[in-house]
Amino acid sequence: MRKAVYPGSFDPLTLGHLDIIRRAAKNFDELIVSVVRNPSKNPLFSIEERVAIIKNATKDLPNVSVDHFEGLLTHYVESVGASIIVKGLRAITDFEYEFQMALMNRKLNEEIDTMFLMTRNKYSYLSSSMVKEVYRLGGDVSCLVTEYVLSKLSEKIIQVDNS
Ligand code: PNS
Secondary structure, three states: OOEEEEEEOOOOOOHHHHHHHHHHHOOOOEEEEEEEOOOOOOOOOOHHHHHHHHHHHOOOOOOEEEEEEOOOHHHHHHHOOOOEEEEEEOOHHHHHHHHHHHHHHHHHOOOOEEEEEEOOHHHOOOOHHHHHHHHHOOOOOOOOOOHHHHHHHHHHHHHHHHO
8 A cells, every 4th residue: 555645744735735735646655735834934824724724725635534643754754554654846946955855755764755746837836925916916716825825815815904
């Protein structure tokens, strides 16, 4: 059974992430998309909201489940009985950081490998932070996120603006 974990902040999920999920799901028996709880970051969406967004976007993919974790990724991957970490790689700028993380994770657990999927060209510039900034400043992000994310963004940004 080839079980993989696709970890990330997903704050929020973009079409770039979703493309990686769909492509990775074809290559593994089971794919767990897992949202990291990082106490040092101040995300726009709570863990529960991010999990709900990803569940909504992947409901047609029977071998994909959605979870969250805190602490070391390798400990989490071990705990769910997976042996592969899936990562999306955008431009060359991603490479150094991802390379470093992959080597560190391998050092922490020799049994766990990282597999990279190159992003599709059309999503190579896309990031969650950019989506949030463009949306906040009134730009159109409808071709970069799902409709569900778009509706959640509008609720969230209105809440943030009112606070
Ligand atoms: O979507 P992101 O923010 O690029 O995801 C980063 C993530 C979750 C993959 C990374 O921060 C991570 O692995 N966090 C868990 C903590 C950990 O294991 N750190 C050591 C990695 S070398």
